[in-house]
Amino acid sequence: MDLLLWRHAEAVEGTPDHLRELTERGRKQARKVARWLDDNRPKRLRVMASPTVRTRQTVSAFTDDFEIITALAPEHGVSDILAATGWPEGRGAVLVVGHQPTLGRLAALLLSGQEAPWSVKKGALWWFTNRVRNDETQTVLRTVITPDMI
Incomplete structure (x- = not known):
């Protein structure tokens, strides 16, 4: 299974949180x-x-x-994303567009085995895959792309 985590691009500040829109810079980040x-x-x-x-x-x-x-809403956690995507037993690939700090905590869990406050930049995409080697399930980080790298 492939799991792609894409943090939303730059958004305006303000409330209510759920209604915040992308800035012009955020729209450019998303397009890239x-x-x-x-x-x-x-x-x-x-x-x-x-x-x-x-x-x-x-x-x-x-x-x-x-x-x-x-x-996938900001008030939910890592276990909610895992349940929604079916990671790691699922088939095919899933792209999740979500939020910090949950995406960073999930990236930490996938690579280190425990949640930690890792940072995922606005607009960044982290691509994970899993595989079995020697009867051991492994998580592989395929790529990390940020808008300023493209």
């Missing part, structure tokens, strides 16, 4: 990563987004074919 994803996307990609405006705007730069998943 979307172009990279379009060129490098895995086959059979299921796309999920948090119900917030900023995540829906970020993912819309890539596709209009996505699911809004309440379990």
Whole structure:
């Protein structure tokens, strides 16, 4: 299974949190990563987004074919994302468009075995895959892309 974690691009400050929109810079960040994803996307990609405006705007730069998943909202945690995606037993690939600090905590869990307050930059994409080697399930970090790298 492939699991792609995409943090929403830069958004305006303010309240209510769920209604915050992307800034002009955020829209550019989203378009850059979307172009990279379009060129490098895995086959059979299921796309999920948090119900917030900023995540829906970020993912819309890539596709209009996505699911809004309440379990990806900012108030939910790592276990909610894992349950929603089916990681690691699932098949194919899932793209999650979500939020800090949850995406950073999930990245830490996948690579180190425990949650930690890792930082995922605004607009960044982390791509994980899992494999079995010598009867051991391993998580592999395939790539990390930030908008300023593209």
